[in-house]
Amino acid sequence: MNKMMIQTAKDAQGHADFKDALVSLLFQLADDNFIVGYRGSEWLGLAPHLEADVAFCSIAQDHTGHAALFYQLLEDLGQGKADDLAHLREAQAFKNAILVERPNGKGDYIVNPQYDWGYAVIRQYYFDLFEMVRLQALKQSSYEPLAQAAEKLSREKYYHVLHGQTWLKQMALTTDEAKQRLHKALQQVWQDLDELFDMGPLGEDLTKYGIIESRDLIRQRFISKAKEDLASVNMNWPGEPSRPKEKGREGEHTSDLDTALENISEVYRQDPAANW
Amino acid sequence: MNVEQEIWRWLEEVKDPEIPSVSVVDMGMVKSVYVTEVGRVQLDMIPTFVGCPALNLIEKEVKNTLQSKPGIKDVTVTFVMDIPWTSDRINEQGRQNLKKYGIAPPPKDYQEGDPWVAECPYCSSPKTVMENVFGPTACRSILYCTTCKNPFEAIKPV
Numbered sequence: 116m117n118k119m120m121i122q123t124a125k126d127a128q129g130h131a132d133f134k135d136a137l138v139s140l141l142f143q144l145a146d147d148n149f150i151v152g153y154r155g156s157e158w159l160g161l162a163p164h165l166e167a168d169v170a171f172c173s174i175a176q177d178h179t180g181h182a183a184l185f186y187q188l189l190e191d192l193g194q195g196k197a198d199d200l201a202h203l204r205e206a207q208a209f210k211n212a213i214l215v216e217r218p219n220g221k222g223d224y225i226v227n228p229q230y231d232w233g234y235a236v237i238r239q240y241y242f243d244l245f246e247m248v249r250l251q252a253l254k255q256s257s258y259e260p261l262a263q264a265a266e267k268l269s270r271e272k273y274y275h276v277l278h279g280q281t282w283l284k285q286m287a288l289t290t291d292e293a294k295q296r297l298h299k300a301l302q303q304v305w306q307d308l309d310e311l312f313d314m315g316p317l318g319e320d321l322t323k324y325g326i327i328e329s330r331d332l333i334r335q336r337f338i339s340k341a342k343e344d345l346a347s348v349n350m351n352w353p354g355e356p357s358r359p360k361e362k363g364r365e366g367e368h369t370s371d372l373d374t375a376l377e378n379i380s381e382v383y384r385q386d387p388a389a390n391w
Numbered sequence: 392m393n394v395e396q397e398i399w400r401w402l403e404e405v406k407d408p409e410i411p412s413v414s415v416v417d418m419g420m421v422k423s424v425y426v427t428e429v430g431r432v433q434l435d436m437i438p439t440f441v442g443c444p445a446l447n448l449i450e451k452e453v454k455n456t457l458q459s460k461p462g463i464k465d466v467t468v469t470f471v472m473d474i475p476w477t478s479d480r481i482n483e484q485g486r487q488n489l490k491k492y493g494i495a496p497p498p499k500d501y502q503e504g505d506p507w508v509a510e511c512p513y514c515s516s517p518k519t520v521m522e523n524v525f526g527p528t529a530c531r532s533i534l535y536c537t538t539c540k541n542p543f544e545a546i547k548p549v
Contacts, residue, residue, distance in 0.1 A: 166522065166525075166533075169523060169526070169527070170523055170524065173525035173529055176444070176529060177440065177529055178442075180443070180529075263475075264472060267472050267475040267476075268441060270475060270477070270503070270549040271441065271442075271549065273503055273504075274524055274525070274547065277524060278525070
């Protein structure tokens, strides 16, 4: 079968099934990046040292920028204004994986943040590694604007992955406390990891229409990369990743997402018509 | 000089808001300039880093600058991504102007995954060390020169 190529948002309007699948994937891409970017931004001023703070905030800014691009692609497809998509939807409309909505730790940004840096860097690392593999699987997308975006974003993603690898090494090869924290963080991440690869109810259509490569291929590439990485720092493979009980890709979320959205969108919701 | 060439020259007046010695033309952010009809200009620009918060500001600056010129009535700016911005798009003048501002230009023909080294923009020593891949803006890193003992910034190769 010849692969259908869709060059513009206007062309996509004429293919309802293709467009529905594409829109479902774009929400996953946008929401994953938006929420992980928010979790990163919650470290502003709290990271263990200045360089770590600068790096983490810079990456959070990139994640938010990547989300903005995906929301813009949704706007182009007639799904509403990009800013509204980010700030005015309820939690059950969000399609991010549960891993990215997990809080950074106990406490609150303003009131007594008892955040867990070990978990935060490791969670973000595995998200970024997954995102790198997912972008790679989008480079030949049958939706041209998405293929172009993947090409562009993966150049930035390289630096995020590099950052995560540096922390993985630092934690695995230094003190016993660091190793223990890494071990604990890996256990926590592994409980949610397998859901990242889910593509929601229209997942099969996405592959059928050539919008993205298959879930199995993405998962396989991710696992082999992750195994190689952990072996290089003498860490044991934590075993088969599991999944949370909520299905984030279908709009089922934890109450942590509600709290996050209240915070992120508080200002925007006061006056959605304001000009920023 | 035709109008389009003149517009390219005017665009050199628009500086990167975060690096005031370098213009948007030097940075390789302008992809194409079309005069669609008399007084109407369509510009295609390429964003450097997707999350760069300066993009809106740059768009505004480009419009203000061109619309203040004789014969230009209306300017439309579109950010396009059909070709990705790479650090090789920074021109020779841009590389020199970055150095003047204390920022090392990116290595040429960089391949993803290669180790990258930057010469100190102050003393040109190659003996520099990476302090933080992430710097004050998405496109810059922080390095340190072990010869003249100055910290400096460098544009990330992408």
